[in-house]
Structure formats: structure tokens, C-alpha cells
Amino acid sequence: MIGRLNHVAIAVRDLSAAAALYRDTLGAEVSEAVPQVEHGVTTVFVHLPNTKIEFLEPLGADSPILKFLERNPDGGIHHICYEVDDILAARDQLKANGARVLGTGEPKIGAHGKPVLFLHPKDFNGTLVELEQA
Numbered sequence: 001m002i003g004r005l006n007h008v009a010i011a012v013r014d015l016s017a018a019a020a021l022y023r024d025t026l027g028a029e030v031s032e033a034v035p036q037v038e039h040g041v042t043t044v045f046v047h048l049p050n051t052k053i054e055f056l057e058p059l060g061a062d063s064p065i066l067k068f069l070e071r072n073p074d075g076g077i078h079h080i081c082y083e084v085d086d087i088l089a090a091r092d093q094l095k096a097n098g099a100r101v102l103g104t105g106e107p108k109i110g111a112h113g114k115p116v117l118f119l120h121p122k123d124f125n126g127t128l129v130e131l132e133q134a
């Protein structure tokens, strides 16, 4: 079912500082900040030879990462995103196996314009898992 590692997400309080750190200290290629209103975050992507880092900053009072940042004030790894060939088939198989799909269970369009879903961290070794349609 899961394929390539699409990205590793890091939640931060200060997106521009995190982007500057990776660009200026680590010499990485860093995208512009993009507000993702439907997801309650603003994102910056760091493009690496074999995957991406997704920086997330809360956007709005209902951002789903606010409590995570209260628990982790310095920021931290928030989720990992795997690619799947068929996100609806993957969802249905996971639900049939008892995994909890977050939200309504219907995919949203993610930062790359592809459908994404999230699986409850308590079902996957304490790790929030995102699936993105390849």
C-alpha cells in the first residue's frame, strides 16, 4: 500500500525563521510560504534530493497544530507523509482493518494539489501519518 516517503513535516511557531535556518545555515532549497486556509496552516517546503521537509505554522484560531505546539513549544516533527496509488482504496482497506481516518474520512486537496488523508497517531506508533495520492 504505502510507497515513497513524500515528506516529513515539522511544526514551528516562526515559519520565516525556520525557512531562513534551513536556507542560510543548512544551504537548502526553500520554497515561499503558502497559506493553506482549508488546512489551518501555512507551509514552506524544503526540497531535498530524496524527499521534502514540510514546515507548518498555525494559520487561524482553529489550526489543528496549535495544541501540538503547546505540547512542543520549540516545535517538532509533526507527521510523515507516504504516497499511495489509490487513496480511496487505501482508506477503505485501512478502515476495514480498524484504523481511524481523521476528519470526515473524505480526502482534502493538500499542498501539492493531490488528495490527502490523515491517520490517527495512536494507531501508528504515536506518529501522525498522512497519505497523499501519488
Ligand SMILES: CC[C@H](C(=O)O)C(=O)SCCNC(=O)CCNC(=O)[C@H](O)C(C)(C)COP(=O)(O)OP(=O)(O)OC[C@H]1O[C@@H](n2cnc3c(N)ncnc32)[C@H](O)[C@@H]1OP(=O)(O)O
Pocket (backbone or CB within 6 Å): 009, 036, 039, 041, 043, 054, 056, 064, 065, 067, 068, 077, 078, 079, 081, 102, 103, 109, 110, 111, 112, 116, 118, 120, 121, 122, 126, 127, 128, 130
Ligand atoms: C496543507 C496540507 C499539508 C500537506 O501535507 O498537504 C498538511 O500536512 S496539513 C497538516 C495539518 N493538518 C493536520 O495535521 C490534520 C490532521 N491532524 C489532526 O486532525 C490533529 O492534529 C490530531 C487529531 C492528530 C491531533 O489534534 P490535537 O492535538 O488537537 O488532539 P489531541 O490533543 O486530542 O491529541 C490526541 C492524542 O494524539 C497525540 N497527538 C496529537 N498530535 C500528534 C502528532 N502530530 N504526533 C503524535 N501524536 C500526536 C496527542 O498527544 C494526544 O495523545 P494523548 O496521549 O492522548 O495525550
Ligand SMILES: [Co+2]
Pocket (backbone or CB within 6 Å): 007, 009, 054, 079, 081, 130
Ligand atoms: Co503534510
